[in-house]
Amino acid sequence: MKKSKWHLRTISVFALLLWAAASRADNKVHTNPLNMDPQVRDAYNYFYLLDYPAAVQRFERIHEQHPGDPYATAMLLDAVVFQELYRQDLLDTTFYANDGFLTGKHATDEDPKKRDQIFALADEAVHEADVRISNNPNDVDALFARGWVRSLRCTYVAMVERGFGSGFRLASKAKDDCARVLQLDPDYVDAKLVVGVYEYVVGALPLPFKFLIGFVGITGSKSKGMDLLWDDARRGEATSVEARTVIALFLRREGRYKEAIEVVHSLKQEYPRDYLFCLEEANLRKDAGEGMAAAHAYEQVVADGSRPGYFAEARLELAYFGLGDALRGQRHYAEAARAYEQAAWSKGTGTELKVRTLLAAGECHDILGDRQAALKDYQAAIAAGPNTSRADTARKRLNTSYHGS
Numbered sequence: 001m002k003k004s005k006w007h008l009r010t011i012s013v014f015a016l017l018l019w020a021a022a023s024r025a026d027n028k029v030h031t032n033p034l035n036m037d038p039q040v041r042d043a044y045n046y047f048y049l050l051d052y053p054a055a056v057q058r059f060e061r062i063h064e065q066h067p068g069d070p071y072a073t074a075m076l077l078d079a080v081v082f083q084e085l086y087r088q089d090l091l092d093t094t095f096y097a098n099d100g101f102l103t104g105k106h107a108t109d110e111d112p113k114k115r116d117q118i119f120a121l122a123d124e125a126v127h128e129a130d131v132r133i134s135n136n137p138n139d140v141d142a143l144f145a146r147g148w149v150r151s152l153r154c155t156y157v158a159m160v161e162r163g164f165g166s167g168f169r170l171a172s173k174a175k176d177d178c179a180r181v182l183q184l185d186p187d188y189v190d191a192k193l194v195v196g197v198y199e200y201v202v203g204a205l206p207l208p209f210k211f212l213i214g215f216v217g218i219t220g221s222k223s224k225g226m227d228l229l230w231d232d233a234r235r236g237e238a239t240s241v242e243a244r245t246v247i248a249l250f251l252r253r254e255g256r257y258k259e260a261i262e263v264v265h266s267l268k269q270e271y272p273r274d275y276l277f278c279l280e281e282a283n284l285r286k287d288a289g290e291g292m293a294a295a296h297a298y299e300q301v302v303a304d305g306s307r308p309g310y311f312a313e314a315r316l317e318l319a320y321f322g323l324g325d326a327l328r329g330q331r332h333y334a335e336a337a338r339a340y341e342q343a344a345w346s347k348g349t350g351t352e353l354k355v356r357t358l359l360a361a362g363e364c365h366d367i368l369g370d371r372q373a374a375l376k377d378y379q380a381a382i383a384a385g386p387n388t389s390r391a392d393t394a395r396k397r398l399n400t401s402y403h404g405s
Contacts, residue, residue: 070142144178193232196226199221201225248280
């Protein structure tokens with residue numbers, strides 16, 4: 001009986017693989033020819049290993065080899081933007097898993113020189129795309145490059161500068177460019193990333209705000225957005241990894257943790273030494289309520305990150321923060337406080353994460369009745385980010401000890 005079930009399952013999987021292969025053959029995917037360039041593939045291999053210096057170096061060479069090509073400029077911009085976001089600990093999805101990111105006051109460590117470089121590259125790419133589009137309004141490669149660049153600038157403006165108004169305007173323009181690409185060429189699957197994210201985010205907005213923007217013709221659909229992202233995840237040439245990453249984030253926001261873990265696991269299989277994919281699986285196990293199993297997953301990430309050369313660059317403070325959350329959820333408050341403090345005082349920890357971890361550590365000390373240790377952490381949190389929402393909370397904790405929610 002077991003053998004029969006195994007045989008049936010094998011046949012089913014084999015049939016599914018054949019169907020997928022046939023579907024791919026019948027639905028030819030169109031993409032920018034540069035995506036087939038071995039140099040580009042090599043650069044993205046470093047990008048997805050989070051070796052941003054090596055990736056940026058290679059994209060700079062590609063940029064020099066293709067003067068006037070907005071797509072070459074966009075790829076370089078992509079690497080520079082994400083290198084900067086990673087430096088600031090802004091690629092940890094726990095930061096965006098709830099709406100506090102939108103409503104709270106947060107601290108960032110913006111580097112003016114890096115900001116100027118990012119904006120200069122974005123302006124360069126948009127100008128290059130505009131030149132090509134003026135000569136050929138139906139140039140899908142130029143339209144996609146412009147839409148992608150606008151989405152990258154939007155990402156930086158929203159996440160680092162927290163300019164949600166200007167970010168939304170950029171997102172709308174990016175969506176319009178990529179929607180035009182899909183109108184001209186439905187098989188240009190890479191463009192589904194920007195349109196899919198836009199559809200989902202607008203569709204997920206609170207009802208009063210959605211009703212308000214509906215008056216000016218701005219609409220979105222979560223289900224349509226996910227459909228576009230899933231197709232990009234399956235067939236995209238340049239944006240499949242990004243589509244799967246976004247899908248996992250959206251599934252996490254919806255509490256569909258097991259599905260999100262499956263998506264992240266597929267990314268880990270493809271890039272087993274991508275620190276963020278390893279971290280995200282631990283994050284998801286924590287959110288799924290797996291308790292000490294999640295804590296052990298974080299401990300494994302820390303152990304791997306301590307092995308010379310295993311990860312290109314491991315921001316271990318993110319893993320220590322997650323470990324603290326997992327241990328706190330299991331009421332191991334002393335161990336949680338130590339993990340939070342390890343995160344706060346790790347070299348290179350960004351301001352926002354430092355404030356979050358010190359506040360959490362102080363609360364754990366308060367629960368344990370160690371008021372002096374709690375006050376020390378609250379004061380350090382306020383000093384690290386005095387104008388943040390969590391610093392406001394820390395000030396309240398100075399007057400009234402925390403006993404748990």
